[in-house]
Amino acid sequence: MANDHRGTALKNQLRQRLEAAGHDIHDVGTHSAESVDYPESTAQAARAVSEGKADRAIVICGSGLGVSYTANRFQGVRAALCHDTETAEMSRRHNDSNVLALAADRLDLDDAWSIVKAWLSTPFDGGRHERRIRAIDSLTRVESAARRAGPRLVEVDPEIASIVRREAKRQALQLELIASENFVSDAVMEATASVLTNKYAEGYPGRRYYGGCDIVDEAETLAIERAKALFGADHANVQPHAGSQANEAVYRAVCEVGDTVLAMNLDHGGHLTHGSPVNFSGKLYNIVPYGVREDTEMIDYDEVRRLALEHRPRMIQCGTTAYSRSLDFDAFRSIADEVDAVLFADIAHIAGLVVSGLHPTPVGRAHIVTTTTHKTLRGPRGGLILCDHEWSKKINSAVFPGGQGGPLMHVIAAKAVAFREAASPAFKAYCQQILDNARTLAAALGEKGHKIVSGGTDTHLFLLSLVDRDTTGKAAQLALDGAGITTNKNMVPFDPRKPMVTSGLRIGTPAVTTRGMCESEMQEIAGFIARVLEHPSDIGQLDAIKTEVATLCRRFPLYPDRWDDSD
The missing domain is CATH 3.40.640.10 (Type I PLP-dependent aspartate aminotransferase-like (Major domain))
Structure with a gap:
């Protein structure tokens, strides 16, 4: 089951009845009335059906439209938005629907429960409808708009599939400040694949x-x-x-x-x-x-x-x-x-x-x-x-x-x-924001007492010098990793330490800017970095900052269809 904030109350009530009826429920949320975007949780439920981890899914939002659109993006998913028992039964008999979308704003609990019961109890008629289902499924055997020539990665090599999804999750929930890294568009990724x-x-x-x-x-x-x-x-x-x-x-x-x-x-x-x-x-x-x-x-x-x-x-x-x-x-x-x-x-x-x-x-x-x-x-x-x-x-x-x-x-x-x-005007605006973010982040760290090599930046990156501090670039990088902030240790000019240890950190803003972060987020990130460098060995502090980092990252979603919280 999955829902947005407008579907939380109905989801909770339906879940109680489903569990009482003996169904095994995996609830991916959301679990509160605080506003959220429906695609992330809906994608988790739809993906579970697509990958055979769940037999059915129920997805709920105010109108039912957004969750049904999202679910139907996944291979093998046939999501039906149903407002009464007749459409619920028909979606099963003729279309073998495996995801039920409900409109929380239009249904009371009793009506919704009747729809759910009808949907769960109605079998697929098969026969002439099987040919039509195969035709639907043939059209949905597309991921990232590229037609597959055989079994999916998760079927051929689940270990590598897991690695790919876990890396997508890492990128999505951590702050990427390595100056040489960025996040490509779906169009670039599609061409590459x-x-x-x-x-x-x-x-x-x-x-x-x-x-x-x-x-x-x-x-x-x-x-x-x-x-x-x-x-x-x-x-x-x-x-x-x-x-x-x-x-x-x-x-x-x-x-x-x-x-x-x-x-x-x-x-x-x-x-x-x-x-x-x-x-x-x-x-x-x-x-x-x-x-x-x-x-x-x-x-x-x-x-x-x-x-x-x-x-x-x-x-x-x-x-x-x-x-x-x-x-x-x-x-x-x-x-x-x-x-x-x-x-x-x-x-x-x-x-x-x-x-x-x-x-x-x-x-x-x-x-x-x-x-x-x-x-x-x-x-x-x-x-x-x-x-x-x-x-x-x-x-x-x-x-x-x-x-x-x-x-x-x-x-x-x-x-x-x-x-x-x-070549687009939007790209120039993006690059201007990269510069604004780099200057803001460097200045904010400078105000917190950290030395910036050359005193600032004209580009997308800057070096943080740790020459006069007890910690090294290597130790700082590891501590920041522990807090969900990815940087790289780097030599600074006239560095007294060895290249594998270093006295500096290289910090860049292209990737966080791609996510949509601006100057206010740079101030927040500067605070995270300063707290880590102040207590680099405090595991409790690093864990707390990592949670704050993940919360910030969730405000700027990255590749939400390529991972979920179960990865």
Whole structure:
């Protein structure tokens, strides 16, 4: 049984009578008259029927309409809104209904009980009606608008199905503050889970090594053209599986092994592929790192120029993964031109802000630009390379056949969807809210006595420094995990601690902004974080905060049809 606030009283009365009649009832709520949205509880009941965990379900709201609409979204569910015993009996005899929807505002207890009894006691006639039921069920064998070719995941592999649902629940009930994570739209997810995953398509549109690529060529061409239009670029390669593969392709296209590359120090906010000694970039190329000033904790462009003049690099990389200030691409290009270097900009973190006009663009300044397609772009996990015409052939060859074989056509289609979404006015408003939220959250934590690296943020993220505190980044991350707040430990500039321990936390706002949270929620979240960091070992305090976090998250539902409280 499931209901919204207007159906609570009737549900409670019917439940008593059903239990007295010997029925086993699982009541998923709600259990009070406080206003709630009906889809979440209705989905739990309908899913139980869909997955064979329940034989029947009764769902109740004021009109009965909303709960019936919701229930009928689930495969194998045949929900009937009944106002009298005749329609209840007919829904069973001819339609084999397995979910009964009731209108609490139109029925008194006796009428509702008569309907329930008639519905439960009436058998399905079968016969000619079976053919019609099969036709109905064939139309509902669709989940996320993708037709299934066989048994559902829960039937084939219940262990993985459980993991997927539990992860959906974790995402829904915890605060996601990892700067590199976001929540894709249902449209992006639908493309990612489409039949395009079956198609092998080595090569590029119109020049494939496999047959049957005409249709997937259309998808990749759409992705390419949308990326070029979105960023204002001459050329786009949408095939890199990830940002690291995109960056690796740039190194191969521009440099020979052993060439000198000037790149952002990982400890100061760079990425593994910007020259870390444990990464291919640090192993194959002569990396000269630059960083931030110790007094301002911002990039020292004078140092960048001095190092460029001293080492005459083949390539200069600009772009960060844990740096909260705007990048001066004009300054980088001026330095690159002075030493005849190729300028390569990695905007994996800020791409959404760039296409929204909320951060300066490197396109037209850098010779080559890479980005991931998730993070602030809010697309699928993947990579993208943009460049001038003069670099297009080398970049394409470096991706295929230089580094990858067959592209992931389902992901490329999802990239195209994300690029279309990012071209909308709503996306710019979303990115503006990301910035407003990041600034509000950083300022609120600063007011509570926490040190913000560089004093604030111009982007979607900031670093919280714990150098002068007893706790470490690792300990703080674990404590926040215990309170339902997901962040990541991170090195801060001139960090005295080891990389697996660190003295900082990286905090970002793209994911919570996707959920619809605004400045007032950032104030609330700052309070949660401050309380955790004040008592990181107090399990009782962490549990209490986790409950408050879940309550906040329920106000901003996330993928409600992909999990329920029983997961």
